[in-house]
Amino acid sequence: MAGPGGDMQWCFSQVKGAIDDDVAEADIISTVEFNHTGELLATGDKGGRVVIFQQEVENKNLPQFRSEYNVYSTFQSHEPEFDYLKSLEIEEKINKIRWLPQKNAAQFLLSTNDKTIKLWKISERDKRPEGYNLKEEDGRYRDPNTITALRVPILIPMDLMVEASPRRVFSNAHTYHINSVSVNSDNETYLSADDLRINLWNLEITDRSFNIVDIKPANMEELTEVITAAEFHPLQCNTFVYSSSKGTIRLCDMRVSALCDKHSKLFEEPENPSNRSFFSEIISSISDVKFSHNGRYIMTRDYLSVKIWDLNMENRPVETYQVHEYLRSKLCSLYENDCIFDKFECCWNGNDSVVMTGSYNNFFRMFERGQRRDATLEASRENSKPLQVLKPRKVCTGGKRKKDEISVDSLDFNKKILHTAWHPQDNIIAVATTNNLYIFQDKVN
Amino acid sequence: MEVDRGAMECAVDAQSLISMSLMKIHSSRTQRGGIKLHKNLLVSYVLRNARQLYIKEKYAEIYRMQQYEEVMAVCSGIQELDPLEPLEPQGAEDAEPEQPVRAAGCGEESRAAGGREPEPPYYRSCCMEDQFSQNCNKTTVLDLDTHVVTTVENGFLHQDCCCAAAPQCAPGAAARKRKVDSAACSPDAEEPSDYTAGRKRLKREECSGADCSPDASNISNLISIFGSGFSGLLSRQADLEQVCSKQALASLGAWTRAIVAF
Numbered sequence: 001m002a003g004p005g006g007d008m009q010w011c012f013s014q015v016k017g018a019i020d021d022d023v024a025e026a027d028i029i030s031t032v033e034f035n036h037t038g039e040l041l042a043t044g045d046k047g048g049r050v051v052i053f054q055q056e057v058e059n060k061n062l063p064q065f066r067s068e069y070n071v072y073s074t075f076q077s078h079e080p081e082f083d084y085l086k087s088l089e090i091e092e093k094i095n096k097i098r099w100l101p102q103k104n105a106a107q108f109l110l111s112t113n114d115k116t117i118k119l120w121k122i123s124e125r126d127k128r129p130e131g132y133n134l135k136e137e138d139g140r141y142r143d144p145n146t147i148t149a150l151r152v153p154i155l156i157p158m159d160l161m162v163e164a165s166p167r168r169v170f171s172n173a174h175t176y177h178i179n180s181v182s183v184n185s186d187n188e189t190y191l192s193a194d195d196l197r198i199n200l201w202n203l204e205i206t207d208r209s210f211n212i213v214d215i216k217p218a219n220m221e222e223l224t225e226v227i228t229a230a231e232f233h234p235l236q237c238n239t240f241v242y243s244s245s246k247g248t249i250r251l252c253d254m255r256v257s258a259l260c261d262k263h264s265k266l267f268e269e270p271e272n273p274s275n276r277s278f279f280s281e282i283i284s285s286i287s288d289v290k291f292s293h294n295g296r297y298i299m300t301r302d303y304l305s306v307k308i309w310d311l312n313m314e315n316r317p318v319e320t321y322q323v324h325e326y327l328r329s330k331l332c333s334l335y336e337n338d339c340i341f342d343k344f345e346c347c348w349n350g351n352d353s354v355v356m357t358g359s360y361n362n363f364f365r366m367f368e369r370g371q372r373r374d375a376t377l378e379a380s381r382e383n384s385k386p387l388q389v390l391k392p393r394k395v396c397t398g399g400k401r402k403k404d405e406i407s408v409d410s411l412d413f414n415k416k417i418l419h420t421a422w423h424p425q426d427n428i429i430a431v432a433t434t435n436n437l438y439i440f441q442d443k444v445n
Numbered sequence: 446m447e448v449d450r451g452a453m454e455c456a457v458d459a460q461s462l463i464s465m466s467l468m469k470i471h472s473s474r475t476q477r478g479g480i481k482l483h484k485n486l487l488v489s490y491v492l493r494n495a496r497q498l499y500i501k502e503k504y505a506e507i508y509r510m511q512q513y514e515e516v517m518a519v520c521s522g523i524q525e526l527d528p529l530e531p532l533e534p535q536g537a538e539d540a541e542p543e544q545p546v547r548a549a550g551c552g553e554e555s556r557a558a559g560g561r562e563p564e565p566p567y568y569r570s571c572c573m574e575d576q577f578s579q580n581c582n583k584t585t586v587l588d589l590d591t592h593v594v595t596t597v598e599n600g601f602l603h604q605d606c607c608c609a610a611a612p613q614c615a616p617g618a619a620a621r622k623r624k625v626d627s628a629a630c631s632p633d634a635e636e637p638s639d640y641t642a643g644r645k646r647l648k649r650e651e652c653s654g655a656d657c658s659p660d661a662s663n664i665s666n667l668i669s670i671f672g673s674g675f676s677g678l679l680s681r682q683a684d685l686e687q688v689c690s691k692q693a694l695a696s697l698g699a700w701t702r703a704i705v706a707f
Contacts, residue, residue, distance in 0.1 A: 083479075086479070088478075088479040089477055089478060089479070090478065090479075091477060091478040093478075114478060114479075176482055177478075177479075177481065177482070177483075195482045195483055196482075223482075223486060224486075225486075226482055226483045226486060228483065245483055245486060245487065278462060278491050278494045278495055278498075279491060279494075280494075281487060281490035281491070281494075282487045282490065282491065285483075285487060332462075335462075335465070335491065336465060338469075341484050341487065
């Protein structure tokens with residue numbers, strides 16, 4: 001991360017969301033995603049809403065203000081549902097949002113809850129027609145007998161209106177909870193993954209999908225692992241990966257067979273026996289998997305670390321970064337308060353040189369791959385003066401606590417950053433705390 | 446599996462982990478959005494790991510007890526040859542046949558005559574005493590859906606047989622040990638310190654709280670139910686346990702529906 005002294009510095013830009021400490025459950029952010037140009041930033045929340053922010057065009061040329069994002073559209077994507085057959089409530093929480101590459105004036109995104117995926121069209125309307133022959137201005141129909149002349153209606157400008165409409169609803173294809181959707185590079189298909197199965201869809205066709213991975217055992221009592229995330233290769237439309245709760249990643253090639261139960265590659269690192277504990281299985285479960293933009297690497301996030309795998313080497317990752325190793329001795333308490341089940345996501349920067357992931361106490365971590373440097377930063381209202389530079393944070397793991405360090409026992413485990421996103425082309429990042437969205441940009445000199 | 450207990454920050458008692466895990470599974474059934482398969486699978490791994498340690502510790506305890514019993518058998522043999530220090534008569538107990546009580550815990554009436562203080566649930570492994578297995582034929586099972594406790598008579602499970610039984614289980618002392626067993630109910634009697642220490646250690650493990658006895662038996666019951674779920678996990682356990690697991694699986698068919706709900 002280049003900058004004064006060689007380190008990149010990050011500045012506060014904006015924070016979105018309510019200020020008060022009393023967090024409404026519906027406002028908890030559950031996913032964050034930039035679109036392919038970075039101009040739009042979408043968030044989903046537990047209440048089933050999607051909020052889209054747009055980068056201010058006028059500021060794009062002013063470097064220090066280029067990360068100003070304002071609300072562009074808000075809509076209710078999913079509602080709570082009830083499965084009467086199983087007597088189960090289906091949560092409206094948005095698990096994932098994925099943007100489609102832009103093809104025309106409108107924007108499209110896929111949003112999903114536990115059971116149903118929806119394709120939303122977000123379009124702008126800034127003109128309206130005027131001068132109808134058969135209708136009055138207020139919409140009432142005119143008596144045709146009173147019409148004596150014809151005119152051509154014209155389009156006149158109006159205030160910008162952004163409309164979101166559900167164009168497709170893909171439902172009834174998943175028995176278990178959907179954890180991922182991923183759009184294929186062919187721009188025609190996408191996959192959706194639940195705990196035990198992955199389905200392939202055509203974006204145009206909603207009444208059927210193809211099952212391409214099925215790891216459900218014949219006898220559910222023999223279940224030993226579940227699918228935790230899945231993603232298409234960014235460039236090869238036949239390749240996708242999926243991660244499991246056992247810490248393995250499988251790469252599948254759809255050309256090999258219709259059902260990709262047999263993997264083409266299996267990425268797995270042998271467990272370090274000296275780290276064995278009651279909770280080994282939990283902390284090795286992969287919570288997120290992301291291809292690098294160039295398609296050469298896979299990044300995985302498990303509870304304590306981020307690993308980078310070279311697609312050509314299956315037996316161990318090429319890089320491992322410890323996110324918060326000091327938590328290893330706290331696993332029992334984290335199990336007790338359920339924090340050990342938190343699913344942290346991770347993301348690449350635009351040129352795959354830096355990776356980022358979240359932690360507790362509203363800390364987030366960046367790992368610079370080439371430089372072997374890492375930083376811990378904090379998203380908090382205290383550091384939210386415009387363009388304020390973020391000070392690196394440090395967690396004290398034992399012994400004497402230095403000034404400005406925070407001890408492990410003082411960490412607030414209710415303040416967790418699970419979702420982060422990096423602008424695809426610029427050094428602008430979006431970091432979601434429980435119910436606030438922070439936007440930071442790199443410091444401009 | 447060697448568990449790095451030293452790394453644990455809090456007091457990682459296998460039993461408390463087991464009860465914590467079972468509580469999580471139980472409460473997940475009422476969570477909004479339905480049962481989370483992934484989370485419950487992970488919890489079941491913790492449960493398996495804790496149970497492995499729990500069983501390992503119990504076996505270690507039993508092994509120690511057995512070692513001691515052998516020594517005592519030799520000592521009492523010597524004693525019989527030279528009855529210079531007769532031990533306290535057992536009264537009613539002497540009339541009992543020399544039947545090893547080790548496996549006889551479950552469901553049987555307490556042999557304790559009046560005045561004998563009830564023993565805490567004393568862990569015994571039925572499977573370790575194959576030759577004495579006839580006594581152990583009752584199982585108490587808790588159905589999570591109906592909260593009904595039932596006693597099943599057709600099979601047996603190795604770790605919960607005696608734990609499930611009433612706390613009045615006769616202490617698992619072999620007949621030969623009976624002569625020294627008076628020490629269990631008469632703490633004042635002379636007793637090798639090792640044996641006392643052994644029992645006390647076991648007591649501590651069993652009774653980690655004020656009312657541990659009902660908890661221990663409930664936990665063991667729930668373990669016995671859950672022991673059949675996710676049997677893919679069981680298949681990876683030590684061979685020693687496999688014998689018991691198979692029997693557990695064979696006898697628990699319908700009860701697994703209590704937990705296996707997917």
